Amino acid sequence: xxxxxxxxxxxxxxxxxxxxxxxxxxxxxxxxxxxxxxxxxxxxxxxxxxxxxxxxxxxxxxxxxxxx
Numbered sequence: 001x002x003x004x005x006x007x008x009x010x011x012x013x014x015x016x017x018x019x020x021x022x023x024x025x026x027x028x029x030x031x032x033x034x035x036x037x038x039x040x041x042x043x044x045x046x047x048x049x050x051x052x053x054x055x056x057x058x059x060x061x062x063x064x065x066x067x068x
Contacts, residue, residue, distance in 0.1 A: 001066075003029075005036070005049065005059035019057075 006017040016036045049059040
């Protein structure tokens with residue numbers, strides 16, 4: 001599982017659009033700006049969220065693998 005942050009939505013800058021990748025599937029998810037800020041503080045996201053990368057994402061998580 002991995003989450004990439006696309007950025008604030010156009011209609012509401014307090015809602016953050018993300019892409020959740022799980023088992024080869026990509027799904028859009030949304031979170032509040034407050035939750036996103038808390039997750040940055042907790043170290044879930046690996047960048048500061050200020051600059052877009054080559055994939056046009058402002059932040060991402062590490063890849064989390066489930067052990068069976």
